[in-house]
């Protein structure tokens with residue numbers, strides 16, 4: 001697999017009539033992780049969507065190499081299927097299953113028979129992370145991955161991020177909560193407020 005890379009040059013983001021940030025550049029190579037911090041409304045989610053290619057920046061460019069995955073509050077799993085079947089659906093498309101060890105780390109093994117719509121907030125978040133692992137993508141863009149998680153699950157997410165980057169992946173994590181990341185690089189969005 002080719003090494004992945006994610007770089008942004010002189011990005012600006014406008015929402016409505018407001019420029020949220022400008023002059024923002026970043027560069028991540030294989031194995032690196034970045035936490036994006038800032039108070040509510042500073043544009044963390046907007047930056048993640050720009051990096052994903054889902055939103056056009058007001059100015060600047062994004063350079064992407066490698067396969068990408070985005071996790072936000074929307075759970076891309078069929079609400080009517082048991083969790084195991086909902087994950088299997090994507091496994092068939094992606095050709096990449098969730099390793100048993102990851103299911104155990106995310107404490108999902110006992111929930112595979114439960115319909116997705118019955119999962120609690122934290123369980124839904126963990127299911128979304130299983131879907132992420134299922135996709136086998138190189139560049140992870142995670143929008144508030146710790147929301148709703150208990151301490152044990154937070155530790156699991158940190159462990160999965162360390163494994164992912166240790167294996168040559170890249171992670172960008174938008175979070176207003178502290179999170180342990182390999183290298184512990186931080187980009188504080190208010191520093192780029194226009």
Ligand SMILES: Nc1ncnc2c1ncn2[C@@H]1O[C@H](COP(=O)(O)OP(=O)(O)OP(=O)(O)O)[C@@H](O)[C@H]1O
Pocket residue numbers: 015016020038039040041042043044045046047176
């Ligand atoms: N479609 C839109 N049109 C106009 N303004 C928008 C639009 N979407 C978001 N915004 C505004 O852009 C700003 C940044 O939103 P964004 O969701 O990127 O912030 P955030 O830092 O992720 O916030 P939070 O920590 O609350 O998740 C907010 O003030 C929001 O109201």
